[in-house]
């Protein structure tokens with residue numbers, strides 16, 4: 136898989152050299168290129184932002200460096216993939232994007248080429264997304280219902296969640312199956328040696344060697360944990376919804 140990331144803080148993406156993702160890059164399972172947006176400016180101060188039209192707080196990212204950076208991503212990725220007609224699937228991290236889920240991680244893991252546009256400040260001039268969407272598939276994507284300072288931390292999380300699903304990245308593929316969010320339930324609690332620690336014993340059933348009983352106990356634990364921590368996963372109507380409009384008229 137090819138992944139391009141454009142950011143004004145390329146150093147933020149350095150953790151993607153570590154651990155399993157770093158190894159996946161060494162093994163060429165993942166070809167990840169990080170691009171500095173400021174390399175696509177033409178003024179002495181390498182300016183990437185300006186005040187918002189219409190007024191309001193903060194700064195907005197100017198479209199010209201973004202246009203040039205994304206054109207470069209297109210050319211670089213086509214060369215790397217040796218596919219002169221290919222286009223990336225562009226993901227734009229934003230708190231107003233579609234919530235990222237494990238199901239989406241699986242969909243993205245099937246893509247040959249992803250690109251990420253990391254916004255900062257109040258966001259990127261809307262025309263950048265419109266222009267990209269006239270040529271490529273584009274999806275604004277949110278890590279969750281909270282606000283980060285920029286898209287970089289979201290990219291770290293999304294790339295890790297996607298790359299670990301690529302064949303060969305996680306050594307024991309079985310460990311990918313029984314995880315939280317793979318089948319709508321949270322994971323069961325896990326224990327290792329010693330069997331007794333600070334007066335706390337590992338549940339007897341796990342020492343019993345009775346595989347059927349262990350599987351049943353784990354399933355019950357998954358249900359109980361999901362009911363207490365994430366009732367919305369069992370009953371979507373339990374999801375927090377916005378308060379009703381007090382004055383519908």
Ligand code: ADE
Nearest residue numbers: 228229230277278283289
């Ligand atoms: N940028 C700022 N906040 C974000 C969030 N919650 N998800 C993705 N990108 C973001």
